[in-house]
Amino acid sequence: MSWMKALENYARTAPEELPKDILLSSTEHTVTVKDAYPKAMYHYLVLPRLPSSLVSSSSRISSLQSLLSGDKEDALRVVKILGDDAELAKSHILEEMRKKHGFEWDVNIGFHAVPSMDHLHTHVISSDLISPALKNKKHYNSFHPTLGFFLHLNDVLEWLTEEKLAGKLHINSAKYEGLLKTDLACFKCDEPFKQIPRLKEHLEDEWKKEKRTAVKQKAMKRVHGTDDGEAQRPAKKTKLASTDETPRTPNKLSEANKAESLA
DNA sequence: GTTCTAGAAC
């Protein structure tokens, strides 16, 4: 099965040899490429390059599970480096969003709990989940930001930094794979859907709605010098959605997984 | 991971 090795090939190729249209950037330790079948408007992968001086054995970075089962300091170093470059890719995406669409929306950074392809890779993916390559339930659920299959990089960092977790961090594959069969529901409004095509229509509507709101707020800011004309009066408590990153509700399965690891 | 397609769902 050669497709499983596709990412490993990227990781082993000198970045300057990679096609220009797929390479975003590279460093001593990482390479950032466009996902060949993007599941959102913007979708990149950050890979640790091979051979790697970050870990004693290359097999350590064949997967997240493998990384987590090894030395925690090694794992922490690798995840931090991937995270730094993922943040750079995210900044690039946000800039493209501003240029092309006149507003920014969320970009998620994380790992699939049970990946289909070999070699550790971090997804940097815009939260719209609008793309022709998103074709089935597995595709959608694997990037659903709160379902639990998508492991946010910051959560993985937390697992690794909690010193109590000196023991093992195990990913229960069967449990995570079960999540992929979850009934379809919009990650924004929770509305259920029976079919992928209907959900895809809905996601487009959600994105257009988000765009309208963002553009309207920008116009407000131009006129009033604030996000909202009313927000200037401190007496009136307006409940505005923060433009900053709102803390995500910790997903239950990640928490459950952590609890198991602690036990 | 994708492509293809039989047969289920509509």
Added chain:
DNA sequence: GTTCTAGAAC
């Protein structure tokens, strides 16, 4: 009759 899903791929 057409759309859609889900399992096989040597």
